[in-house]
Amino acid sequence: MTATDPVANLQTLIRCPSVTPAEGGALSALEAMLAPLGFKVERMVATEEGTPDVENLYARLGTEGPHLMFAGHTDVVPPGEESAWKHPPFAAVIEGDELFGRGAVDMKGGIACFVAAVARFIAKNGAPAGSISFLITGDEEGPSINGTEKLLKWADARGERWDACLVGEPTNPDKLGDMIKIGRRGSLSGRITVEGVQGHVAYPHLADNPLRGLLQLTHALMSPPFDHGTDHFPPSNLEVTSIDTGNKAVNVIPARATAAFNIRFSDVWNGETLKAEILRRLDAAAQDGPLRHGRTPVNYTIDWPERVGQVFLTRNEPLIASLSAAIKAVTGEDAVLSTTGGTSDARFIKDYCPVVEFGLVGQTMHKVDERVAVADVEKLTDIYETFLEGWFRHAGA
Numbered sequence: 001m002t003a004t005d006p007v008a009n010l011q012t013l014i015r016c017p018s019v020t021p022a023e024g025g026a027l028s029a030l031e032a033m034l035a036p037l038g039f040k041v042e043r044m045v046a047t048e049e050g051t052p053d054v055e056n057l058y059a060r061l062g063t064e065g066p067h068l069m070f071a072g073h074t075d076v077v078p079p080g081e082e083s084a085w086k087h088p089p090f091a092a093v094i095e096g097d098e099l100f101g102r103g104a105v106d107m108k109g110g111i112a113c114f115v116a117a118v119a120r121f122i123a124k125n126g127a128p129a130g131s132i133s134f135l136i137t138g139d140e141e142g143p144s145i146n147g148t149e150k151l152l153k154w155a156d157a158r159g160e161r162w163d164a165c166l167v168g169e170p171t172n173p174d175k176l177g178d179m180i181k182i183g184r185r186g187s188l189s190g191r192i193t194v195e196g197v198q199g200h201v202a203y204p205h206l207a208d209n210p211l212r213g214l215l216q217l218t219h220a221l222m223s224p225p226f227d228h229g230t231d232h233f234p235p236s237n238l239e240v241t242s243i244d245t246g247n248k249a250v251n252v253i254p255a256r257a258t259a260a261f262n263i264r265f266s267d268v269w270n271g272e273t274l275k276a277e278i279l280r281r282l283d284a285a286a287q288d289g290p291l292r293h294g295r296t297p298v299n300y301t302i303d304w305p306e307r308v309g310q311v312f313l314t315r316n317e318p319l320i321a322s323l324s325a326a327i328k329a330v331t332g333e334d335a336v337l338s339t340t341g342g343t344s345d346a347r348f349i350k351d352y353c354p355v356v357e358f359g360l361v362g363q364t365m366h367k368v369d370e371r372v373a374v375a376d377v378e379k380l381t382d383i384y385e386t387f388l389e390g391w392f393r394h395a396g397a
Contacts, residue, residue, distance in 0.1 A: 002119065003033040003034075003036070003037060003115050003116060003118075003119040004116050004119040004120050004123065005116060006112045006113045006115070006116035006117075006377045006378060006380070006381040007094075007099065007112075007374055007377050007378070009033060009111075009112035009113075009115050009116055010092070010099060010101075010104065010108055010109055010112035010113075010372075010377060011092035011094075011099070011101075012029050012033075012092075012112075013026055013029055013030070013074065013103065013108040013111065013112055014090060014091075014092035014099075014101035014102065014103055014104060014108055015090055015091070015092050015101075016028075016029055016074070016090075017090045018074050018075050018076055018103075018138065019075065019076055019077070019078050019079075019102075020075040020076070020077070020138065020139060020140075020141045020142035021052040021053070021054045021075065021138060021139060021142055021146070022075075022138075023055045023074075023138055024074075026074035026075075026108070026138075027043060027055055027056075027057045027074060027136065027138065030057060030059075030074065030111065030115070030134070030136060031043070031057065031059070033115050033119075034059045034115065034134065037061065037118065037119055037122060038061050038122070038127065039059040039060060039061045039134070040059065040060055040061075041057065041058075041059040042057070042058050042059070043055055043056070043057055044056050044057075044058060044150075044151060044154050046139075046145075046146035046147065046150040046151065046154075047146060048145055048146055051143060051145050051146060052146070053146065054137070054138045054139040054142075054145075054146035054147055055138050056136065056137045056138055056139070056146075056147060056148075056150075056151045057074075057134065057135075057136040058133065058134070058135055058136075058151060058154075058155055058160075059133060059134040059136075060131055060132070060133040060134075060160070061118075061127065061128070061131060061132045061133070062127060062128060062130055062131030062132065063131065064130055064131060065130055065131065065161075065163060066130040066131075066163045066164075066392065066395035067130060067131040067132075067133065067160075067161060067162050067163050068128075068130070068131070068132050068133070068162070068163065068164055068165070068166070068388070068391060068392070068395070069132075069133045069134075069135055069162045069164070069165040069166070069349075069353065070111075070114045070118075070132070070133070070134050070135070070165070070166050070167075070168065071134075071135045071136070071148065071165055071166070071167045071168075071345060071346075071349055071355075072107050072110055072111050072114075072134075072135075072136055072137075072140075072167060072168045072169070073107060073136065073137045073138065073139070073140030073141065073147070073148075073345070074103075074108060074111065074136055074137075074138055075137070075138045075139060075140055075141050075142065076102045076103040076106070076108070076141060077102070077106075077141050077366050079102045079368075080368060081368075084368045085100070085368055085369055086100060086369050087100045087101075087369075089101060089102040089370075090102060094374060097373055097374050097375060098371045098372065098373055098374065099371060099372050099373075099374055099377065100369060100370070100371045101370065101371070102370055103370070104360075104364070104370050104371050104372040105170045105359070105360040105361065105362055105363075105364060105365050105370060105371075105372050106169070106170050106362065106365035106366065106370070107168050107169055107170060107359055107360075109168075109170070109359065109360045109372050109377060109380070110168025110169065110170070110359035110360060110380070111134075111136065111168060112377070113168070113359075113360075113377060113380040113381040113384055114134075114166075114168055114381075114384050115134075116381045116384075117381050117382075117383075117384035117385040117387075117388060118132060118384075118388065120381070120385050121385050121388045121389065125389070128388070128392050129392055130392055130395065132388075133160070133162070135148065135151060135152070135155070135165075135349075137151055137345065140344075140345055144345070147345070148345040148348045148349070149345075149348045152348055152349065152351075152352055156352065161353075162352055162353040163353060163354075163395060164316060164318070164319045164353055164354050164355070164391065164395070165346075165349050165352075165353050165354070165355040165356075166319075166323070166355075166356060166357070166358065166384075166387070167181075167344060167345065167346050167349065167355060167356070167357040167358075167359075168357075168358070168359040169181070169344050169346075169357045169358075169359050169362075170359045170360045170361060170362030170365055171338075171341075171357050171358050171359055171362065172358075172359070172360065172361045172362065173361070173362065173363070174361065174363075175333075175361060176331055176333075176360065176361055176376050176379055176380060176383075177327045177328075177330075177331035177332070177333030177335055177383075178333065178335060178336065178361075179335055179336045179337075179338045179340075179358075180320070180323055180324065180327070180335045180336070180337055180338065180356055180357065180358050181338055181339065181340075181341065181344075181346070181356060181357035181358070182232075182313065182314045182320060182337045182338070182339065182356050183232060183233075183267075183311070183312050183313035183314055183339040184309070184311065184312060184339055184341070184342075184343055184344060184346060184347060185233060185234075185236075185264040185265060185266060185311055185339060185340075186264065186265040186266075186269065186270070186271065186274070186308065186309055186310050186311035187262065187263070187264055187265075187306075187308070187309035187342070187343050188262070188263050188265065188271060188274055188275070188278075188304070188308050188309070189260070189261065189262045189263075189304065189305055189306045190260070190261055190262075190278065190302055190303070190304055190305075191258060191259070191260045191261075191302065191303050191304075191305055192214065192217055192218070192258065192259045192260075192261075192282070192300055192301070192302050193256060193257075193258045193300065193301050193302075193303075194210040194211075194213045194214045194217070194256065194257050194258075194298055194299065194300045195210060195255070195256055195299045195300075195301075196208040196209055196210030196211075196213070196253065196254065196255055196256065196257065196299075197253075197255065198252065198253055198254060198255035199252075199253045200251065200252065200253070201250075201251050201252065201253055202251070204253065207253040208253075208292075208295065209253045209254070209292075210245070210254060210255070210256055210257040211243075211245065211254070211257045212291040212292045213257075213286070213291070213292055213295075213298030213299070213300065214243065214257045214258075214259055214298075214300075215291055216285045216286070216289040216290075216291050216292070216298060217259070217282050217285050217286065217298060217300060218240050218243075218259050218261070219285070220281045220282065220284065220285035221238050221240070221261060221278065221281060221282070222238055222240065226238065226263070226265065226268070226269070226274075226277065227266055227268040227269070229266055230266050230267055230268060232267070232313050232337075232339055233266035233267055233268075233311070233313075233339050234266065234340070235266065236263060236264065236265040236266045236268065236269065236274075237263065237264055238261055238262070238263035239261060239262060239263075240259055240260070240261045241260050241261060241262055242258075242259065242260045243257065243258070243259045244257070244258050244259075245257045245258075263278075264342075265311060266311065267311045267312075267313060269311070270310060270311065271308030271310055275304070278302075279302070282300065282302065285298070286298035286300060309343040309347050310347060312346075312347065312350045313339065314350070314354045314355055314356055315354075316354035316356075318391065318394040318395055319354050319356055319391065320337065320356060321390075321394070322387055322390035322391040322394055323335075323356060323358055323387050323391075324337075325386075325390055326383050326384075326386035326387035326390055327358070327383055329386055330379060330382045330383045330386060331379065331383070335358075344357060358383075359380065360372055360376055360377075360380060361373075361376065
């Protein structure tokens with residue numbers, strides 16, 4: 001086996017049971033692919049109290065610019081009940097024209113293809129007129145505490161600088177060539193707690209139902225809309241994801257109620273301005289309202305349990321144009337430039353260099369029988385190789 005075969009690369013990676021935070025042999029397998037190509041490979045273990053240690057990998061070929069980074073993750077989500085799979089989730093079985101296995105599309109497939117593309121590029125052209133690096137984490141599917149963010153800081157402190165980055169996440173909704181991600185919506189989560197007075201439902205004047213106040217507050221968060229979207233982003237959208245009192249009795253007014261929410265926001269906002277708008281809405285809604293007329297203002301607190309995922313948009317013509325042209329050349333498709341979907345590790349990378357995302361079709365990611373068309377694995381490798389040629393030609397001009 002040589003690294004030029006993307007299907008063999010992918011089978012090797014899938015057979016490593018690297019469920020977050022376990023390395024599972026995946027980084028060792030990747031190192032074995034990259035070292036013979038001339039990459040200097042380093043393994044970095046990130047730690048933080050209260051979280052599991054995570055092993056990450058950074059590899060670089062070349063010492064000069066321009067410098068292109070490929071980023072991704074070898075960790076995968078748990079397979080769930082393995083008996084529900086058509087083939088064992090870590091066996092990498094090919095049946096017909098599909099390769100089955102956890103991580104096939106999210107995102108060991110992208111890594112396997114990029115390795116093969118680099119190997120073919122080197123075999124055809126020799127070492128690039130610049131540098132190529134791999135920044136690979138084992139903590140993307142987990143809390144993302146000991147992964148890409150710390151690996152970037154570690155590499156930056158050692159003097160690494162990048163001109164552009166391609167993340168190999170499965171960006172295509174239906175077929176290869178559908179979509180390039182050129183940015184991501186922001187993500188902000190909050191939890192509201194409303195204090196009331198417990199009592200008997202038959203004597204509401206002796207109690208204060210916190211759910212009445214909580215409903216006033218959550219309604220204010222969902223209406224009116226936060227914005228109407230922009231040229232590159234759909235309207236910001238807030239969803240209340242849970243309401244809870246811990247109350248198991250139907251005839252007791254609870255003493256406390258909580259609600260959790262998440263908003264995916266456009267570039268009208270950043271984390272701080274959005275928090276300020278949320279607090280403004282809550283303070284206004286806490287005053288006299290139709291659900292608790294004549295009562296004192298709602299007694300609420302709010303906390304922000306997760307870090308803000310900041311909105312970003314990449315504007316880098318050589319990067320976007322090179323990738324778009326490569327996709328067109330191989331598939332004939334004009335890829336849509338999109339900012340849809342959830343967050344990814346691109347939210348950390350964007351602080352260091354322009355970043356875009358493109359990989360396989362994501363329809364089976366995180367599902368039982370996750371799988372990829374073998375033809376797509378070969379086609380994505382062709383796209384990546386064509387992209388490498390185009391990017392270095394433009395970046396070195």
